[in-house]
Amino acid sequence: MLSLDWILRSADVRPDEAMVIRHAYVREHEDSGLQGIHADSTDDEILYYTSRQSATQRVFPVTPPRYWIVFIREDGGRARFWAVVENHGEAWNDGRQRAFTLTVSEQMADLRNRLVIGWKSPRAWWINGGTAAPYPVLEIADAKPIPFPGFDGLVLDYPQLQAVMRDHRYASWRTALASVKGIYLITDTRDGRHYVGKADGAESIRQRWAVYATNGHGGNVELRNLDPSTFRYSVLRVFDPATPERDVNEAEDHYKRALDSRRWGLNRN
Known part of the structure; x- marks a missing residue:
């Protein structure tokens, strides 16, 4: 079965240089207290939400890697790919929250909203790239627009x-x-x-x-x-x-x- 490892390496992203995040639709993030994202959130809102993290070490890595592979949670243990973002370092840290300077990468851009993987760690919202590498690819959706049925x-x-x-x-x-x-x-x-x-x-x-x-x-x-x-x-x-x-x-x-x-x-x- 095709795995996330193959997808990442095909995009020149080494799993050991990446972390994989799965966001869920929530009103408020339970760790950071930030306003959450929803089904109609813009890309800018999702990027902003991703860039703000808890300063608690047990919640988020002290030194997160260069690439963050961001997915959105779906039902049935599925996660749909949103984007690869590149981490340019911590912008500020007030002891409660941290902000990172992130940019959306063009890597895997052709798979945005199309790639779906199986998420085997239901309690974890982020995992190391190496842990996520064997996760199965469940779907690569057709990129063509779907006509409105009336x-x-x-x-x-x-x-x-x-x-x-x-x-x-x-x-x-x-x-x-x-x-x-x-x-x-x-x-x-x-x-x-x-x-x-x-x-x-x-x-x-x-x-x-x-x-x-x-x-x-x-x-x-x-x-x-x-x-x-x-x-x-x-x-x-x-x-x-x-x-x-x-x-x-x-x-x-x-x-x-x-x-x-x-x-x-x-x-x-």
Whole structure:
């Protein structure tokens, strides 16, 4: 099986000169206290987040190596490659946090958001390059854009939703979802219960779904204690951004009644 070792050496990155990081979507980093990253974070935000680390020696290496191979956590023990960054040294250290001067390298640039490896150390968010070298390559995705299927054909499971919110192949999907507000449906495929939600006011469906991609529940009490891995997302009706809010509210109420999602589903009101 193809391993990360072969990928690194093909890019002239020696595993013993690298560390491998797997970021997760979190509100706040548990070690540094920094604001976390989410499914819609920009590359600049991810780089900034990577550059700030805890000053506690047990948390982060005292002298980290030159190359940091950065991945983003996915479900099922997977990690998707974000970028190789080059460490130019520590910029400051206040005893609690450290900042490093990092630049994104062109090494492995053709594999960004395409390479997926199996992550065998679920409790570790960084490991030495030599330890990660034998990790298996699970996927090298097609780099071609994926056509948007239209709102009527849009049905996503949770991993797909996360991919749509950050993978460059889905750029046209994000554009389409950002252009409308409307009514959407979340189905828990374990028991078939429905949750009818809306994106209205200044919020587009893309903005609303980006929150779900980040934390799984979107701030909804009804969904907060459920496992989003079995959720399925679809669009019931879209509206032009200029549509009055009362029209969106009426449509939401209609679908809640039609699907009986208050009595048998996940809606509380």
